[in-house]
Amino acid sequence: xxxxxxxLGKLRNSLAGTTPRPDEFDERLVTAPWRYAxxxxxxxxxxxxxxxxTEVHQCRSDNWPELVAELLNKRNLxxxxxxxxxxHGRALQAYFEATEQKVELLAYDQPVExxxxxxxxxxxxxxxxxxxxxxxxxxxxxxxxxxxxxxxxLVPPVHIALLKASEIHDNxxxxxxxxxxxxxxxxxxxxxSGPSKTADIEQVLAYGAHGPRELIVLVLEDx
Amino acid sequence: xxxxxxxxxLTPDFRGRAEEALADGQLRNNFRVAMxxxxxxxxxxxxxxxxxxxxxxxxxxxxAGALSRxxxxxxxxEQKLTExxxxxxxxxxxxxxxxxVHGIIEARKGSQVVKGKSMVSEEMEMNDYLAERGxxxxxxxxxEYIVQLDNEKPSHIIMPAIHKNARQVSKLFHDKLxxxxxxxxxxxxxxxxxxxxxxxxEADVGVSGVNFAIAETGTxxxxxxxxxxxxxxTAPPVHIAVTGIEKVVPNLRDVVPLVSLLTRSAxxxxxxxxxxxxxxxxxxxxxxxxxxxxxxxxDNGRTGAFADAxxxxxxxxxxxxxxxxxxxxxxRVGGHTYGEVYPGPIGKIITPHMAGLDxxxxxxxxxxxxxxxxxxxxxxxxxxELLQRLRQENVKNPEQPQQVKGGGxxxxxxxxxxxxxxxxxxxxxxxxxxxLWAATRFRVLAPKKAGPWTENHSAPVPARRSLHDLAARHxxxxxGRPS
Numbered sequence: 001x002x003x004x005x006x007x008l009g010k011l012r013n014s015l016a017g018t019t020p021r022p023d024e025f026d027e028r029l030v031t032a033p034w035r036y037a038x039x040x041x042x043x044x045x046x047x048x049x050x051x052x053x054t055e056v057h058q059c060r061s062d063n064w065p066e067l068v069a070e071l072l073n074k075r076n077l078x079x080x081x082x083x084x085x086x087x088h089g090r091a092l093q094a095y096f097e098a099t100e101q102k103v104e105l106l107a108y109d110q111p112v113e114x115x116x117x118x119x120x121x122x123x124x125x126x127x128x129x130x131x132x133x134x135x136x137x138x139x140x141x142x143x144x145x146x147x148x149x150x151x152x153x154l155v156p157p158v159h160i161a162l163l164k165a166s167e168i169h170d171n172x173x174x175x176x177x178x179x180x181x182x183x184x185x186x187x188x189x190x191x192x193s194g195p196s197k198t199a200d201i202e203q204v205l206a207y208g209a210h211g212p213r214e215l216i217v218l219v220l221e222d223x
Numbered sequence: 224x225x226x227x228x229x230x231x232x233l234t235p236d237f238r239g240r241a242e243e244a245l246a247d248g249q250l251r252n253n254f255r256v257a258m259x260x261x262x263x264x265x266x267x268x269x270x271x272x273x274x275x276x277x278x279x280x281x282x283x284x285x286x287a288g289a290l291s292r293x294x295x296x297x298x299x300x301e302q303k304l305t306e307x308x309x310x311x312x313x314x315x316x317x318x319x320x321x322x323x324v325h326g327i328i329e330a331r332k333g334s335q336v337v338k339g340k341s342m343v344s345e346e347m348e349m350n351d352y353l354a355e356r357g358x359x360x361x362x363x364x365x366x367e368y369i370v371q372l373d374n375e376k377p378s379h380i381i382m383p384a385i386h387k388n389a390r391q392v393s394k395l396f397h398d399k400l401x402x403x404x405x406x407x408x409x410x411x412x413x414x415x416x417x418x419x420x421x422x423x424x425e426a427d428v429g430v431s432g433v434n435f436a437i438a439e440t441g442t443x444x445x446x447x448x449x450x451x452x453x454x455x456x457t458a459p460p461v462h463i464a465v466t467g468i469e470k471v472v473p474n475l476r477d478v479v480p481l482v483s484l485l486t487r488s489a490x491x492x493x494x495x496x497x498x499x500x501x502x503x504x505x506x507x508x509x510x511x512x513x514x515x516x517x518x519x520x521x522d523n524g525r526t527g528a529f530a531d532a533x534x535x536x537x538x539x540x541x542x543x544x545x546x547x548x549x550x551x552x553x554x555r556v557g558g559h560t561y562g563e564v565y566p567g568p569i570g571k572i573i574t575p576h577m578a579g580l581d582x583x584x585x586x587x588x589x590x591x592x593x594x595x596x597x598x599x600x601x602x603x604x605x606x607x608e609l610l611q612r613l614r615q616e617n618v619k620n621p622e623q624p625q626q627v628k629g630g631g632x633x634x635x636x637x638x639x640x641x642x643x644x645x646x647x648x649x650x651x652x653x654x655x656x657x658x659l660w661a662a663t664r665f666r667v668l669a670p671k672k673a674g675p676w677t678e679n680h681s682a683p684v685p686a687r688r689s690l691h692d693l694a695a696r697h698x699x700x701x702x703g704r705p706s
Contacts, residue, residue: 003522004313007468010526011294014535020292023473024284029277030479048493112458112511120424137494149511150457154450173479182475185440187505187512188457191498196450198412199490200366200382202253202389203260206412209365210419211450211497 048138052194065095132167264491303441307503333427341432378558429455484601524576546596568596579629
């Protein structure tokens with residue numbers, strides 16, 4: 001007998017003569033305490049994310065590239081990983097070219113194996129879009145894809161994320177239902193609620209454990 | 224890395240280890256400070272008691288519902304994961320699970336494994352198993368890394384290195400890594416970051432645990448703060464997840480309350496920094512992520528717990544650690560005293576199914592039954608009730624068939640006779656009266672030594688006259704008894 005057959009057999013045996021319990025999920029318990037007026041969503045998200053050392057800026061679709069340049073220059077960063085295949089990547093590229101920024105824009109356009117060493121040691125910052133945000137917990141939702149792969153928001157020490165204000169949901173349950181996640185998930189879905197951190201030594205909070213030391217969120221208020 | 228320090232060796236001597244721990248002022252201070260802070264954080268994370276209780280009830284229903292159709296859910300999970308390109312393996316024992324993991328690594332000719340935090344891999348003692356076969360298996364959670372570097376075992380399921388302070392970590396990094404000594408926690412963490420970053424990049428295989436496996440979508444969900452879980456499951460070309468068969472939930476929406484209960488109960492956080500949902504290996508058009516994803520489903524005694532409707536509730540556990548944070552015994556003796564993978568109240572009720580109650584005969588009674596563990600459990604496992612049940616199983620006649628693995632280890636013929644005598648005494652009034660008469664008249668003959676009791680207390684001496692006698696006399700002198 002295989003391990004599988006043995007395990008399932010034992011479980012079935014123990015359940016003999018019983019009926020499965022009915023599904024008693026009560027969605028009010030995970031939604032009602034977590035509802036906000038639309039105008040309060042940004043503030044809620046912002047205060048929760050700032051409480052865990054996230055830098056949050058509110059800006060517009062026409063001025064965020066300028067802010068990105070400013071943030072990078074302030075930190076003396078020399079390169080930024082972004083996706084020229086995406087609309088926000090193109091907008092950034094256009095702005096950086098027009099204003100002759102010194103920061104080099106890098107693209108994640110080959111399999112990780114081809115440039116792992118460089119990605120892990122030389123890339124200083126990255127910029128990605130998000131699928132949306134969650135006000136209840138101060139969370140960004142990322143669905144990495146070919147244009148913005150999984151390691152892009154993890155390996156570089158600074159991660160800048162663009163969040164459209166209209167895509168901030170009250171709570172995770174609402175977002176899952178609104179976008180019908182249960183119908184099929186991509187390879188990886190990420191909920192990100194701050195820069196990487198640990199409290200494993202004496203419970204003292206330290207940022208930049210293994211992922212980004214800094215998370216910067218740009219909320220596009222008009223998008 | 225296979226060498227271990229004595230405190231983590233599995234010996235039945237819980238009392239000896241407890242005495243040592245109680246005498247260690249530094250250790251007690253480390254735990255007291257940490258547990259106080261974790262309790263405060265949890266309390267602050269649930270400001271509304273009604274909301275908290277509603278959510279706990281829902282958490283309990285989801286887990287109980289999942290267990291009530293566990294075999295079907297496991298099959299559904301396997302089917303969905305397989306459709307998504309994940310390879311599913313089943314193991315009845317830790318040996319089988321280790322051999323499966325080693326087989327996958329060998330097929331890739333791997334020599335370096337980097338591990339995200341996984342309690343199931345601790346059950347398997349995977350690090351030792353792989354080390355003996357020439358595979359380096361490095362822990363990447365900061366706490367686990369510190370513990371591994373010192374050849375220790377975790378002392379808490381969420382905070383593995385909570386028994387150490389910064390000075391002790393500094394000395395460890397100095398001795399083992401040649402780093403300059405510093406008690407600055409930020410600098411210590413940066414040492415860990417630098418060392419492990421190279422390992423993430425070079426590793427052939429990443430191993431992780433699973434917090435929830437979602438049958439509906441074929442998804443493995445992991446929560447973490449550090450990013451080491453994401454690294455381990457994304458950077459190496461192969462990802463192997465190991466988990467117990469009880470971690471499956473039916474629907475994606477079920478993880479909304481469960482994750483909230485988990486992170487708030489464990490750390491007082493509304494959510495962890497990362498919630499990582501993995502539904503398959505790298506697709507042909509994707510540029511990163513592992514080429515292979517494997518899931519090893521481990522039994523290791525869980526079907527035994529499942530067979531007993533009362534003990535089945537232990538499988539509700541979502542491994543938050545709140546029960547140990549609130550346990551007055553755990554706080555004083557620390558995690559290593561338990562000598563097992565899972566310490567504290569939850570450890571006491573799940574270890575018997577894995578190792579056998581005879582391996583941990585002192586655990587069920589190392590509790591004041593204060594009830595704190597049951598009150599804070601986010602999925603409402605009645606831990607005190609299960610501890611009482613295990614106390615009974617502990618003293619059952621070992622010659623009878625046992626309901627719990629290794630039951631009857633504390634059976635004593637003398638104790639059985641004493642209880643028989645006690646029962647006889649209390650069910651026969653005439654006998655009881657004569658006993659009382661004799662015990663009070665011959666009180667000087669009461670034994671001066673009464674086992675462990677008289678080690679720390681004076682021996683009990685019967686009163687000159689029983690309360691019954693005194694009451695009778697009082698009534699006689701003051702107007703007689705009621706007829």
